[in-house]
Amino acid sequence: MAGTYPSSAEPLGRDELLDCYRKMRTIREFEERLHVEFARGDIPGFVHLYAGEEASAVGIMHHLLDGDRIASTHRGHGHCIAKGVDVVAMMKEIYGKIGGSCNGKGGSMHIADLSKGMLGANGIVGAGAPLICGAALAAKFRGKGEVGITFMGDGASNQGTVLESMNLAAVWNLPMIFVVENNGYAEATSRDYATAADSYVDRAAGFGIPGVTVDGIDFFAVHEAAGEVIRRAREGGGPSLLECKLVRFYGHFEGDAQTYRAPGELEDIRANRDCLIAFAARVTESGVIRQAELDAIDQEVLTLIDRAVDEAKAAPLPTAADLLTDVYVKY
Template structure:
């Protein structure tokens, strides 16, 4: 049967596989970090999968993205190797950055993933640089920066929006509004309740979508990305979403209402909503979804096993990948 959705069946399966991979990757890190097996800080993306995948289903390797401290989902959606990511988070030499970047600095420039970033709002000027390069080189690549409702108040983000508008850059500013800037509610910390209004202040269009609805994100992103590729300039996209875990692993989350996480997992889970919508339409069966679940589970298990067994980077690597050595 033909699909009633904007993607054929194989692409729907791919979208679900990517979202499920992000979810299982994050759920496993949650467990392993609590066991003391992972060094450094970890910020999990579970709950926000539809935003990353819905946008990046439209992208090519020449399109550049700049991520955040909560970057695992963006990496997986952009195609970064899951096993190399896991090794990186474990600090191993087989990691995609040689085990020296860790969770907040995963990058793969060959895929257009310019890196996760531990500095709040720091991805916005990087995406503008990528967009300017695409503009000057004359190809249809774009630059996308992801940031949260907290980073939306950073001067770097606002200055980048102004720059992108002045130079008519093929840049997209994605606000992943999960309601909290670390432990501070967006209602308390942000004077305007509309990021679209903020975009209008820089003379650029903006859209707000339900960030837990993959299809809403996919369709809005498609319009915005087409606009950028055709030279019509920058756009802001706000995805209203939720995060299932705290700001970082170990966060007691006392700022959340009792039962909030449980409610979101029951009623605002983008994977559940995707499965239900596509299954009810008769496009993909429960058995086909379950087969992907099994496949992804095995992938994550293998990634962890390989990461644990891999060697740590040697002392000779200490002065490589730095500006001065």
């Protein structure tokens, strides 16, 4: 595995800040465009958008290299982009076209790129945790300092597979981080209604796993906390849990009427809890980055997303001859 692991102790440099902003902006515009394109009826299957949660994916993934493995959720576009998966190939995949990340066979919920350490989005809630137990066990035997990270929502954290994986990770002292992206809703059910424990950190403590809760809207809080738990895993300290309290701008899936939301809730989080606005304010007020530089990135990203959509629409569909490829057995 090439590269040097980023240090969690050193402050982010100017170029790193610009790169992190670019990734967050790419996730946001990718999702905002999918919201429009899906409504036009051109995209097959379901789509679950990550907009609003960008600081979590980028704040964590900035510490990773290709040899570090992650497992995502059904809401996986943000994790893919933050891990370095090609945006144009992702768009083709979502449109079900040849040239997609999985040659058009996976769609939105199953994008994967093993070359980037992205083991896949996953339509099965909570299924990433046992996969990363395996990836982390392999990393432990390789002894190169690699880690595995599994992402889950607050609803998925109640799955038995997640709790079993926490126990296994603790017993085997795996270099693994459980990330709970707590947006307050498991599909349409409030976390307060369906989850007895107030703290996911307390739950992890039941397995002897240390944890920390951070404001998932604050990129810098996520980045700092992620750096510490990842460093601990690399150095043989075992698994940790990181809870990021954040918001999502769209419903559980595209078409979700979100009648479970309180009046004015969506307007409030857009106006007052946008991680991109918070990031931009922090770096420009400090004088490290000029607003004009961020504006230029915004335009570059919009151009990239336009190109991704155009190429995805123009790409051919898989043929009948492709049906029995990429399977374990050829019939």
